[in-house]
Amino acid sequence: MATDVNNSEELILKAVGIRITAVRLLIFRTIRNECSGIFNLAELEERLPTVDKSTIFRTLTVFQERHLLDIIDDGSGSQKYCVSSLDGSDANRRHVHFSCRKCHKTVCLTDVELPRVSLPEGYLAEDVEYVVKGVCPVCNGKA
Numbered sequence: 001m002a003t004d005v006n007n008s009e010e011l012i013l014k015a016v017g018i019r020i021t022a023v024r025l026l027i028f029r030t031i032r033n034e035c036s037g038i039f040n041l042a043e044l045e046e047r048l049p050t051v052d053k054s055t056i057f058r059t060l061t062v063f064q065e066r067h068l069l070d071i072i073d074d075g076s077g078s079q080k081y082c083v084s085s086l087d088g089s090d091a092n093r094r095h096v097h098f099s100c101r102k103c104h105k106t107v108c109l110t111d112v113e114l115p116r117v118s119l120p121e122g123y124l125a126e127d128v129e130y131v132v133k134g135v136c137p138v139c140n141g142k143a
């Protein structure tokens with residue numbers, strides 16, 4: 001498993017089977033270098049004014065299909081993307097998200113153990129999303 005954080009962007013994209021194009025590399029670099037944690041489409045579009053919006057969206061979908069990004073629905077109405085697995089390691093790792101109802105921030109809680117859900121017979125799980133809603137430490141006066 002690749003854990004070298006110095007892995008170049010190209011190697012990471014290749015490793016997950018994404019065909020490399022100049023614009024994909026640009027978008028991937030921008031996400032890695034400028035977006036920390038969670039971002040939405042509008043934020044990325046602002047950082048990439050020269051790139052066509054539908055290209056950005058399609059590229060994010062490719063990254064998401066290859067598990068470089070996770071889509072999070074935190075109830076805010078705008079789809080958000082999580083970038084925590086963009087170092088190319090543990091690309092499929094799922095983690096808990098916490099959404100604060102006061103400051104409306106959503107954060108990745110990668111150290112929290114995921115609960116195991118056992119489904120009744122006949123149900124086949126394909127995807128799961130853990131978003132915990134509440135009040136974050138800042139809004140709670142604990143940070």
Ligand SMILES: [Zn+2]
Pocket residue numbers: 100101102103104105135136137138139140
């Ligand atoms: Zn908060």
Ligand SMILES: [Zn+2]
Pocket residue numbers: 070082083084095096097107108109
């Ligand atoms: Zn996350």
